[in-house]
Amino acid sequence: MEYRRLGDSSLLVSAVGLGTNNFAGRLADDAARAVLDEAFELGVTFLDTADVYGRGSADGPGASENQLGRLLAGRRQHFVLATKFGYPMGESVFERGASRGWIVSAAEASLRRLRTDYIDLYQVHAPDPATRIEETLRALDDLVRSGKVRFIGHSNFAAWQIADADWTARANHLSRPISAQMHYNLLARGIQAEVLPACLKFGLGVIPYFPLESGFLTGKYRSTGEGKGRLSESARATEIMTAANFDRIDRLEVFAVQRGHKLLDLAFGWLLSQPIVGSVIASASSPDQVRANVAAAEWRLTGAEMDEVPGL
Numbered sequence: 001m002e003y004r005r006l007g008d009s010s011l012l013v014s015a016v017g018l019g020t021n022n023f024a025g026r027l028a029d030d031a032a033r034a035v036l037d038e039a040f041e042l043g044v045t046f047l048d049t050a051d052v053y054g055r056g057s058a059d060g061p062g063a064s065e066n067q068l069g070r071l072l073a074g075r076r077q078h079f080v081l082a083t084k085f086g087y088p089m090g091e092s093v094f095e096r097g098a099s100r101g102w103i104v105s106a107a108e109a110s111l112r113r114l115r116t117d118y119i120d121l122y123q124v125h126a127p128d129p130a131t132r133i134e135e136t137l138r139a140l141d142d143l144v145r146s147g148k149v150r151f152i153g154h155s156n157f158a159a160w161q162i163a164d165a166d167w168t169a170r171a172n173h174l175s176r177p178i179s180a181q182m183h184y185n186l187l188a189r190g191i192q193a194e195v196l197p198a199c200l201k202f203g204l205g206v207i208p209y210f211p212l213e214s215g216f217l218t219g220k221y222r223s224t225g226e227g228k229g230r231l232s233e234s235a236r237a238t239e240i241m242t243a244a245n246f247d248r249i250d251r252l253e254v255f256a257v258q259r260g261h262k263l264l265d266l267a268f269g270w271l272l273s274q275p276i277v278g279s280v281i282a283s284a285s286s287p288d289q290v291r292a293n294v295a296a297a298e299w300r301l302t303g304a305e306m307d308e309v310p311g312l
Helices: 029-041 063-071 100-114 133-146 159-171 195-201 243-257 263-272 287-296 303-311
Strands: 003-005 012-014 016-019 046-048 080-085 119-124 149-155 177-183 205-209 280-283
Touching: 012 016, 012 080, 016 029, 016 287, 029 063, 029 287, 063 100, 080 100, 100 119, 100 133, 119 133, 119 177, 133 149, 133 159, 149 159, 159 177, 159 195, 177 195, 195 205, 243 263, 243 303, 263 280, 263 287
Parallel strands: 016 046, 016 280, 046 080, 080 119, 119 149, 149 177, 177 205, 205 280
Antiparallel strands: 003 012
């Protein structure tokens, strides 16, 4: 396993991370433990969750953190634990966003559920237009100074919001965000024009989510209708499983096979061949999927190969 510094910080993360949005909602404790055990054996140290994960389970929001807290008992120190806040945790308008009041409450709740004294990376799940970024950053800085949070990051910020957050932190001598978690993969490249240059400018490590576009980039779905999985019945199916995207993955698969690899290898390898990427987080519902993801992440494309991919 390769380990990388996240942005210009000292936080060391595994190149392959484990997303836990499947935990609790789809995986009971025994199944989730098997996934986590396999990840640990293969050197995966970066775990990403969020307070809202597990919403579909009987326990509702917070269930993923609760389960992860149980499974980490006795080995918390071996992992870099990241979680997020900001999306609605209840019906009340006060149970969401990035205000000081909610950040303090959400952080304490996440710490209890995760059964830990500290969060390695605490991330704003999405911009909160109702709250000034200075208020958000001051509250997060207090958590860092108290030792309850080691580093802070954000997710789904536009380039101007990334610049605004960095400037506000520097101007007020507050803890700076070190990471940007973004929807980024071979098919979803929208962040390349502005967000990636902003991350590079301000020293942020990029954490791609949906690296396999909900399984579409595994190659198991075909335009003929062959290949079944959760994506086929997902609300995102019509957005992802288009004729144009099927044509693109056909070209990408040919590119990979010509070089002795699979489409899955290309999905991970292309992301990790970009130095700005810190860790690629992928969910897994079985130990086999963890092994496949880790093996796929071993490929590093040459400069010439990276130049060829945008045209595919």
